[in-house]
Amino acid sequence: MLLIKNGRVLDPAANTDEVRDVLLHGELISGVGANLSGDGAEIFDASGMIVAPGFIDLHCHLREPGQELSETIETGTRSAARGGFTAVCCMPNTQPVNDNASVTRGIVERAAASGSVRVWPIGAASMGSKGEALAEIAAMKSAGIVAVSDDGKPVANSRLMRQVMDYCDSLGLPVIDHCEDASLFAGGVMREGLQSLKLGLKGIPAQCESICVGRDVAVAQLTGARLHIAHMSTRGSLDYVRWAKKQGLRVTCEVTPHHFTLTDEDVRYDTRYKMNPPLASREDREALIEGLADGSIDAIATDHAPHHAASKDVEFDRAPFGIIGFETALALGLTELVIEGRVSLMRLVELFTTGPARVLGMERKISPGEPADLTIFSTEHEWTYNAADSPSKSRNTPFDGRSFRGAPMATIVAGRVVYRR
């Protein structure tokens, strides 16, 4: 038993914001209220801290199996726990690709044996994510996948996308798409604009993403299936999502902390600023923040993408895309959105909890009988992020050395404290 005393309980599901005690019994929440007494329970003093439902990350790369030099389920989930995440959804672009039940089972077993937090695998949409034949989606669902995506290799063929959506809808799974038009992408390495012209780096136009979001929304209209847009980065894409929502389509989307924090103007010849989608324009960033505030955007997801040091220590155009992100996500949300007065604290918590849960067709709340997954954080704690201290195997982040106000203080998964600052 664990009794969390005097925390400010923020529960977006019930819209509660009150100082309460939360009692955990085994893997479940057994009580929420004022002055709870738990005989013999271990006490966690959460005075001055926020007690929130457990954070869910809809989008990360744990690199296992196959790329263990960059990350493993063990190291990645330890990093996730430090970031306050109680569950992370790992993308299927492993080696081999998670396109069949045996790979899914392998991930689930490794996570049970070595994971600090819950690992919810995402299965490939097509075999080998090659965009040709459907992956073994139903079998993967039985093995534990929570969604389907060919992340990094978007389904270019609209007919196949239609089939994936139809099939996944029948299985109750959302389809997540990394939206990118391959011909407009054309080997680009950063957002097209003045900065790409200055640096002489090949640009990717904003429409490379939105053109695909538009296509996907149309296919969602055709099928009526659940569509989730991954790491959305532009105003144009957001306009399509808003339109889809207005039509009553089941379309959701996520935004990463780096896209609501940085812009293409921050890009230098430093591969820690190279990610896909690339950092967008100032206007795009502004649009994303508006979308996060007004509810058009459903979730914040990290797109935690570890790459070992040698692979990033190369010329900009030769480096792989992606940055790590678990440990800075909440702090960036607090700094860039809440402290700036753009998004309420309750809304930020929603974007990390009930928002992503709804995308997966789940619930997330702090009430008796629910899983004892909680994220306890401070909005005051001052700290400096030092990537070298991360349990992650990789260090590829532009936020190394940045100082923050606000941090995860404890992460509780199934009643167990898996991280404590």
Place this chain on the structure above:
Amino acid sequence: MLQRLPHLLGIEDLNREQITFILDQAKPFQEFQRYPLKKLATLRGKTVAIAFFEPSTRTRISFATAAARLGADTMAFQAESSSLKKGESLVDTVRTLEAMRPDGIVMRHSSSGAPEFVASRLDIPVLNAGDGTHEHPTQGLLDALTIRDRKGKLEGWNVTILGDILHSRVARSNIHLLSKFGAQITLCGPAMWVPRELENLAPNLRRSLHVEEALDGADVVMVLRVQTERLHEPALAPEEYIQGYQLTSARLRLAREDAIVLHPGPMNRGLEIESAVADGEQSAVLEQVTNGLAIRMALLYHLVGAAPVDAPHPAKERTNASD
């Protein structure tokens, strides 16, 4: 106070004073190219690594000759014959070069930013001899020297740059340099090679898609080489380019009578430039080549020789020090 440059990575971050200093320092080296004995002892005992990760003949020979005429030894490294083909990373390659203790490295690379990447990891001066589609600073400087010589000053000219601006590092270095000296610059070429955003790269830039409009009143016309390997992106028939953008004698008459014509070379005669223009009186193409040597000698002298900015100029010494 003029600070000695640690590297030469690009023109964008240089100021007028630094540029003028380099041009002034090149002046005696221009004269030096006419001496019967073209050898100084200034960099005797120094070694310059000339690392070309992308094929080039002219720039490589120009740097090698500049180093030789200053008395330096050179260490040639070319991608075709190198371990890069065997999968070695750039970091490892340049660290290997550095372990042979050169006093400076001249590098060309197909990746924009590669010289900056190397400069941040090595302790020796790095001279950018062209990186991707970013900058080609020595070309910008030698063009400036040529303009200053031919036109009497560098300030305030109407400059028209003609060609594939998007993919041109020569254009970028020239835009940065000339705009610092108050030039009104017109960028002209096929629409897809002159993106609108380019107008914001520096002050006083304008985009024009019509060659007649672009040449009207020009004091300096810079013709860029059509990189034939780029003609496929998008596919553009050479005839289309010739019709729209070739610099012909007839078109050149729209520019000012005393306008000069520059080309970074190698020229595709009959494609971006008509032979009569390339060989005409207004052409400064061969001066550019000679000025390239002078600029590169001046830069090697200061960066590799670590000469203080107020040092006496070596080309003023007697030149019988040949060894």
